[in-house]
Amino acid sequence: xxxxxxxxxxxxxxxxxARHQDEIIEDVSEESLNQIIHLTQQSKSIRDLIAQAVYLExxxxxxxxxxxxxxxxxxxWAKVKKxxxxxxxxxxxxxxxxxxxxxxxxxxxxRYTEEIIGNFDPxxxxxxxxxLPIFFGRLLSAxxxxxxxxxxxxxxxxxxxxxxxxxxKIRQLSTKGTVILVPTHFSxxxxxxxxYGMTTIGLPAFQYGAGLNLxxxxxxxxxxxxxxxxxxxxxxxxxxxxxxxKAYSRINVYKGxxxxxxxxxxxxxxxxxxxxxxLGLVGTVIEAQRMHFEKEANDNAxxxxxxxxxxxxxxxxxxxxxxxxxxxxxxxxxFIIADDPxxxxxxxxxxxxxxxxxxxxxxxxxxxxxxxxxNQVDDEGNSIDKFGNKIDxxxxxxxxxxxxxxxxxxxVYTKMLGDIILKxxxxxxxxxxxxxxxxVAFEILKKKFNETDIFTILRxxxxxxxxxxxxxxxxxxxxxxxxxxxNNHNKVKLAPHMTLEMEDIIEHGIRNxxxxxxxxxxxxxxxxxxxxxxxxxxxxxxxxxxxYGLQKCI
Amino acid sequence: xxxxxxxNKTPVGVIGAGSFGTAVxxxxxxxxxxxxxxxxxxxxxxxxxxxxxxxxxxHPRIIATNDIEYICKECFLIFPxxxxxxxxxxLREFAPFLRPDHxxxxxxxxxxxxxxxSDNILDKTISFEPSEIMTMSQVILQETNVKRIGCxxxxxxxxxxxxxxxxxxxxxxxxxEVISEARNxxxxxxFQVYASHDIFGVELAxxxxxxxxxxxxxxxxMGYGQNTMAFMLSRGVREMIVIGTALGADKSAxxxxxxxxxxxxxxxxxLSRNYxxxxxxxxxESLDYIISTSSEVAEGLKTVNICNHISHQLKLxxxxxxxxYSILFEEMELSEALSYLMNYKSSKDVDYV
Numbered sequence: 082x083x084x085x086x087x088x089x090x091x092x093x094x095x096x097x098x099a100r101h102q103d104e105i106i107e108d109v110s111e112e113s114l115n116q117i118i119h120l121t122q123q124s125k126s127i128r129d130l131i132a133q134a135v136y137l138e139x140x141x142x143x144x145x146x147x148x149x150x151x152x153x154x155x156x157x158w159a160k161v162k163k164x165x166x167x168x169x170x171x172x173x174x175x176x177x178x179x180x181x182x183x184x185x186x187x188x189x190x191x192r193y194t195e196e197i198i199g200n201f202d203p204x205x206x207x208x209x210x211x212x213l214p215i216f217f218g219r220l221l222s223a224x225x226x227x228x229x230x231x232x233x234x235x236x237x238x239x240x241x242x243x244x245x246x247x248x249x250k251i252r253q254l255s256t257k258g259t260v261i262l263v264p265t266h267f268s269x270x271x272x273x274x275x276x277y278g279m280t281t282i283g284l285p286a287f288q289y290g291a292g293l294n295l296x297x298x299x300x301x302x303x304x305x306x307x308x309x310x311x312x313x314x315x316x317x318x319x320x321x322x323x324x325x326x327k328a329y330s331r332i333n334v335y336k337g338x339x340x341x342x343x344x345x346x347x348x349x350x351x352x353x354x355x356x357x358x359x360l361g362l363v364g365t366v367i368e369a370q371r372m373h374f375e376k377e378a379n380d381n382a383x384x385x386x387x388x389x390x391x392x393x394x395x396x397x398x399x400x401x402x403x404x405x406x407x408x409x410x411x412x413x414x415x416f417i418i419a420d421d422p423x424x425x426x427x428x429x430x431x432x433x434x435x436x437x438x439x440x441x442x443x444x445x446x447x448x449x450x451x452x453x454x455x456n457q458v459d460d461e462g463n464s465i466d467k468f469g470n471k472i473d474x475x476x477x478x479x480x481x482x483x484x485x486x487x488x489x490x491x492x493v494y495t496k497m498l499g500d501i502i503l504k505x506x507x508x509x510x511x512x513x514x515x516x517x518x519x520x521v522a523f524e525i526l527k528k529k530f531n532e533t534d535i536f537t538i539l540r541x542x543x544x545x546x547x548x549x550x551x552x553x554x555x556x557x558x559x560x561x562x563x564x565x566x567x568n569n570h571n572k573v574k575l576a577p578h579m580t581l582e583m584e585d586i587i588e589h590g591i592r593n594x595x596x597x598x599x600x601x602x603x604x605x606x607x608x609x610x611x612x613x614x615x616x617x618x619x620x621x622x623x624x625x626x627x628x629y630g631l632q633k634c635i
Numbered sequence: 636x637x638x639x640x641x642x643n644k645t646p647v648g649v650i651g652a653g654s655f656g657t658a659v660x661x662x663x664x665x666x667x668x669x670x671x672x673x674x675x676x677x678x679x680x681x682x683x684x685x686x687x688x689x690x691x692x693x694h695p696r697i698i699a700t701n702d703i704e705y706i707c708k709e710c711f712l713i714f715p716x717x718x719x720x721x722x723x724x725x726l727r728e729f730a731p732f733l734r735p736d737h738x739x740x741x742x743x744x745x746x747x748x749x750x751x752x753s754d755n756i757l758d759k760t761i762s763f764e765p766s767e768i769m770t771m772s773q774v775i776l777q778e779t780n781v782k783r784i785g786c787x788x789x790x791x792x793x794x795x796x797x798x799x800x801x802x803x804x805x806x807x808x809x810x811x812e813v814i815s816e817a818r819n820x821x822x823x824x825x826f827q828v829y830a831s832h833d834i835f836g837v838e839l840a841x842x843x844x845x846x847x848x849x850x851x852x853x854x855x856x857m858g859y860g861q862n863t864m865a866f867m868l869s870r871g872v873r874e875m876i877v878i879g880t881a882l883g884a885d886k887s888a889x890x891x892x893x894x895x896x897x898x899x900x901x902x903x904x905x906l907s908r909n910y911x912x913x914x915x916x917x918x919x920e921s922l923d924y925i926i927s928t929s930s931e932v933a934e935g936l937k938t939v940n941i942c943n944h945i946s947h948q949l950k951l952x953x954x955x956x957x958x959x960y961s962i963l964f965e966e967m968e969l970s971e972a973l974s975y976l977m978n979y980k981s982s983k984d985v986d987y988v
Contacts (some may be wrong), residue, residue, distance in 0.1 A: 454782070466780050468730065476736040477782060479810060481645075482712075490783075493809045497782065 083283035086252050088205040093285035094259070094337045095309050099201040105332060109194045112328040114186060127182040130172055134189065134319040135162045141316045148297045157192065161185060186321065192326040199288060199311030206286060206308055215404050223503060242274070245511070245574070246447025250460055251388060254450055255284050257462040259337050261366050262287060263502050264592060265354055265390070265510075266343040267397050269295075274392065275341065278445045281335035288333060289341035290362065323361070330452035331365035334385065335372050342366075344502055350407035352400065352621035354391070354506050354628065363502075364495040370453050371491065374475040374484050383474065384462045387455075387498065389448040389505035393576070395515040397621070404621035408539070444513075446574055448505040454494070455501035502619070509575040510565055514581075514590030519622035521556050522548060522603050522611055524635040539616045548611040558583055559634040567629060594622055641828045646670050648707065648710035652682060652699060653931055654689040656716035658796040658921050659742060659787075664694030665823045674725075691797045695700035699802070707732035712740070712816050714787070715771075718932040719745025722771055728776040733779045740785040740806065740817050741771045745934040746941055750856035765882060765945050770838040771774040785813040786834055787821075787890055788841035788893040790900030792907060796826075803827035805893045807837035829851065829892055836888030839879045843889075844898045844987045845909045845935030845941055847871035850959050852913020857969055867976075868902055874953045878942055881949050886987065922963060939963055953981045 087093055098105065121127050125566075138158050142150070151157075170178055254260060264275055272289060279287060291310040296302035311329065314322070332342055346359030366385055371382040397403070449457055453475055456464040466472040477494070478484045526538055527546050538545055561583070567573045578589055591603050602618035605611060613619045644667050649660040652673040661669045671688065673679045682688045700706055706713070707729065709872070717725050722743055733739075747769040769777070772784045785808030796802060806817045806828055818828045847868060854863055860890050875898075876889045888894055889934035901907035905914065912933045915925050926936075943960035946953040958976055961967035 392913075472735065472780055474735060476734060479736050482736075487812060489811045494782070 082281055083248070083252070085283045085358065086255055087285050089526075090206060093201075093203075094339060095201045095286050095288055096203050098333060098336050098338050102200070105329075105336075106191070106194050106269055106330050107200065109198075109325065110187060110190050110329045112332060113190045113321075114183070116324050116328060117186060117190075118540070119181075120320070120324070123129070126170075127186060128165065128178075130320055131161065131182065131185055131189070133167060134321050135165065137286055137319045138491050139316070140142060143315055147294060148295055149302070149317075151196075157471065161189065164358065166177070172174045174201070189321050190325050191248045193322050194329060195315075196293075196314070197311050197326055197329050199309055199571065200287070201286065201306050201309045202307040205304070209304065209308065209469075210280060222287060234515045241442045242278060242281070243442060243444040243576075244278055244282060244447070245444060246390075246509070248555040250568065251297050251447060251450060252283060253460050254386050254462055255339060255457065259334055259369075260284075260287075260339045260386050260388055260450070261334065261363075262339070262341045262390055263344050263363070264341065265392055266345045266348050267343075267392065267394060267505050268399055271343070271392055272341075272346075274443055275445065276487060285339060287339045287341045289343075290330075301424060305353050327361065327365050330362050331368050331372075334366055336465045337383070340366075348399065348408065350403045351624045352404060352407075354510055354626035355503060356628070360495045360499045363498060364491065367453055367494050367498065368486075371478045371486065374478055375486075378471075384458075384464075384608055385453055386450045386458060387502070388450045388454060390501050391446045391448075391509040391511065393444040393446065393511040393513055395442070395513055398607075399619055400621050401553045401598065401615075404617045405442075407621075408536075408617065428503065444511040446509040448509045451501070451505075453501065454496065458580060476594075510625075511576050512579060513576050513593070514578055514586045515622060516590075516625040517557060517560060517564070517593035518587055518590035518603055518611075519580075519594055519619055520626040520631065521553065521560055521635070523619050523623035524632060525552065525556060526616075526635050536621065539620065541616065542611070546616065547614045548607060550611065551611050552604075553611045554583055555586065556635055557587060559588070560631055563631055573629060641665075643822075644668055645712075646710050647748050648672065648713035650705045650713060650715040650719060650729070651717035652678065652688045653716065653718075654691070654793040654797075655791075657691045657693070657715075657747055658791070658793040659714050659716055659821075660688075660697050661691065661694050662796065662823065662826055663795060664696040667696070667820055668723075669694070669697040670706045671697050671699045672706050673701055674701070675700055684943050688796065689793075691793075692839065701892040703729055703941055704732050706800060707734070707737070711736055712738045712820055714740050714742060715775075716742045719747055719771065719934060719937070720932060723747060723778060725773050726775060729754070730779045735780055737781045738783045738785070738813050738816055739779075739781050740787055740813065741775065742787045743771045744779050744845060746770060746842055746938060747774045748941055761944060763944070765948055768882065768941065768945070770835060770842070772834055772892060774800075774839060781958065783810050783813050784808060784834070785810070785817055786838050786841075787817065789829075789898045790892065792900055792904060794906045797912050799825055801825050801827075803829060803892060803896075805831050805837055805888075805891060806831045807831040807834040807893070811841070811906075831888060831891070831893075833885055833888050836879065836884040836886075837891075839882060839884045839891045840875065840888045840891070840894035841897055841969070842938055843875040843878055843936070843942065844894060844901060844961060845933070846939045846956055847898055848901035848909035848914040849933070849935045849963070850955055851941060852907075852910035852915075853917045853959070853962065853969065854913075855903075856917025857973075866917075868898060871955055872898065873987050874955050877953055877969060878950050878956070878986075881945065884885050908933040910932040912936065916962065936963065945969065952982075 117130065118127070121130060135158055142155055142158070155192040164181065168178065168181060192206040218312055251260070264271060272291070280473045286309050288311060290313040291305050291313040293312045295305060298313060313326065331632040342358065342362050344363050349355060370385045452458055452474055454477060456472055456474065458464055464472045464474050475484060486625055526541065526546065530538065530541070532538055561579065564573060564575060564579070568575050579586060583588065591605065594602055598615065598618055600618070602622055603611065603613050604617050640755050646668040646967070648670050649663065650670050650672045656671070660669045663669045671682065673682060678984065679699040679808070680699040682693065684695045687698070715722070716723065748763050749767050769928070772786055775781055775784050780893050785806055787802035787806050791802055793805055804823070804826070806814050808814050809832055814830045820826045850867055850871060851864060854867055872889065872895060875894060876886050878890055880886060901910055904910055908940045909930065912925055916922060928949055939956060939959050942956045946956055956977055958972045962969065962972050
């Protein structure tokens with residue numbers, strides 16, 4: 082556990098910002114309003130926009146209501162609708178129409194902002210920080226040393242959590258600018274693990290967007306809502322909501338809130354590292370950086386740093402439901418969606434139990450921090466170009482020497498940043514034994530049946546699934562050699578256990594990937610061969626090593 | 636010599652004083668002062684003295700230089716116009732002087748490949764993965780700090796541009812501002828500009844059409860007429876799309892000015908270098924002799940070699956490319972080549988839209 086970079090929680094950026102919530106609401110309202118008015122000048126009228134929001138919100142309320150929705154939701158939208166139909170936009174005086182519509186827009190934006198906004202309560206944070214490690218420690222000791230050990234904690238989560246990367250630099254940069262952490266996303270537990278990891282290395286709390294559905298639980302909602310989470314509602318797809326959310330994010334990042342964005346949007350359904358990013362909120366980071374340069378066009382302008390993070394697990398709590406959903410999306414076959422186990426406290430408990438009781442572990446692998454254009458930064462936060470020289474990035478926002486907003490340009494920069502993040506995810510990925518055995522087993526089956534159609538492989542009979550042990554070891558060796566090569570070229574990272582003897586690696590991998598699941602994705606048969614009880618899960622874990630060109634070793 | 640003597644507007648830069656670079660400089664000079672970079676000092680002096688470059692008279696608003704720092708300092712909009720073979724090297728020389736606020740719009744219709752076995756792209760034993768092939772805009776991104784990049788491509792034969800004949804081009808870039816800067820700089824009553832956001836597609840279209848221009852030259856050189864030519868060109872467009880999409884491009888660019896448009900121009904014109912290579916070959920000259928007696932590089936030769944390699948690796952159905960490769964690099968007899976194409980399995984006419 083490293084010393085906190087800023088010892089007094091009250092001085093953390095997130096706490097500082099939380100003390101001025103009224104200001105945030107005001108700023109968000111003003112910015113969203115201006116942005117929406119700007120957008121409506123180009124296409125739709127404000128009236129159409131509000132009407133569309135009313136329509137979509139009514140459908141949402143009917144088709145997909147949640148506990149967390151306020152009681153007066155229907156009433157509110159009915160009121161908006163009534164007001165909208167209370168005047169004739171053609172016959173009414175133009176100024177009057179504008180006033181009515183702007184007022185309505187303000188009302189909706191305010192409601193959304195108040196829903197989205199997160200809080201940070203330093204006292205609650207302190208409490209959680211003191212108690213959670215004890216809870217985890219006890220759980221850990223009990224699971225590895227028998228239930229009695231619950232009272233004699235010997236181990237800690239940190240013993241299972243490996244954090245790699247330029248930690249000292251990250252700590253320093255967190256005091257020099259705003260850090261935007263962009264992690265891969267495999268499990269809902271990511272937030273807890275990452276949050277814990279960040280505390281371990283002494284960073285102040287980060288704000289992050291949490292799905293509004295997680296706030297259906299009041300207790301969980303209370304903790305999250307007061308520990309830096311703001312709320313995202315994926316059901317709300319109307320432009321007013323989207324723009325309010327973006328303005329909220331942009332203003333917070335601008336004001337210096339260290340933030341976590343899961344750029345994949347949701348958990349990786351296929352189990353693969355993200356290949357396509359949802360960049361809406363990441364784009365607000367580019368805008369916030371430009372706003373700093375506009376305000377202060379010298380070298381003292383506040384900098385924003387991007388910090389990609391790849392999380393490696395041996396097993397993923399929700400693997401089964403995620404892969405089923407992925408397969409359903411890719412079509413061809415109807416899979417029954419299993420309940421998302423994250424809803425069940427028992428399942429979460431089991432996950433941690435298995436995690437601690439076995440020699441399983443989690444790696445948080447940080448990439449080098451970079452500026453929003455992917456340039457490396459030095460310890461002082463200066464951008465360094467590929468030739469090793471300092472580079473002045475503010476002129477990426479200028480034209481004819483003037484720094485100015487250009488939304489289209491910034492969209493392209495966002496896409497470029499997304500591409501860089503994807504590459505970093507791949508190179509910072511730490512390969513575990515479990516990933517390798519799952520990859521090799523599935524690829525051997527694919528090659529054996531000469532199939533490119535995944536669904537055919539998933540339907541293989543038990544007999545057909547069997548892979549002779551010698552073949553399996555041979556291919557694992559080839560794949561590992563290639564992984565070594567990739568590692569030498571800094572294209573991937575390897576867990577320390579990947580240097581063991583091959584048979585030990587395989588044994589380690591099989592043991593760990595099967596830990597949590599009732600049906601083993603991969604196991605050794607009585608005859609000593611390799612097989613699988615659950616090909617969907619095998620496929621899920623296999624996908625983790627997609628994109629490295631390892632197929633040629635099969 | 637200083638552009639400030641002729642105008643107080645910000646000058647536009649052109650890198651490369653070959654025939655196309657010079658034509659581009661002349662087009663730009665109708666709207667702006669232009670600084671034309673030539674690598675050799677004596678050549679730059681000669682251009683300034685004679686007011687001609689690559690056989691074209693220069694607009695009075697153009698000055699030539701061989702000072703990299705000067706052109707980079709004075710111009711924020713620059714058109715690199717050098718062959719793909721020297722493109723990366725040129726960028727490495729320019730990189731220290733290129734800033735984040737520069738806009739680069741290249742006009743090069745060639746590819747960059749990291750060769751492992753040989754320095755010579757015309758070597759038959761080249762080996763590379765399709766993912767290692769880069770377009771010029773990707774090379775710019777890799778070698779410099781410039782992000783605002785575009786390309787200019789279309790049926791723009793240098794000699795016709797020099798004769799002030801009306802023409803049109805495509806400026807492609809992900810950035811609207813790059814397109815509008817370039818359009819403002821180069822559009823004129825004799826030069827129309829169309830826009831595209833699909834820079835990769837436009838680059839590939841311009842690159843791939845060169846292979847078909849060589850094939851067209853061969854056919855004309857063999858004395859065949861319009862039926863044969865139309866047959867080859869329509870099937871050629873299909874092959875361009877097959878290779879382009881295999882490399883990840885969208886189809887649409889191939890159907891526009893940079894694809895079909897440019898193909899029309901180069902496939903029937905003795906003004907095209909690529910067409911001329913094919914034509915001379917069919918007339919009985921050897922490839923070595925043609926290369927040694929050409930003043931400028933025919934990008935298509937390298938592209939045929941690369942495309943054949945990609946087609947082989949990705950198992951693409953591209954009989955024209957394969958035949959062109961065999962003629963150029965394996966000394967296949969022309970009659971044999973034609974017979975191969977005429978007996979090739981016929982398939983659906985349009986299978987690419």
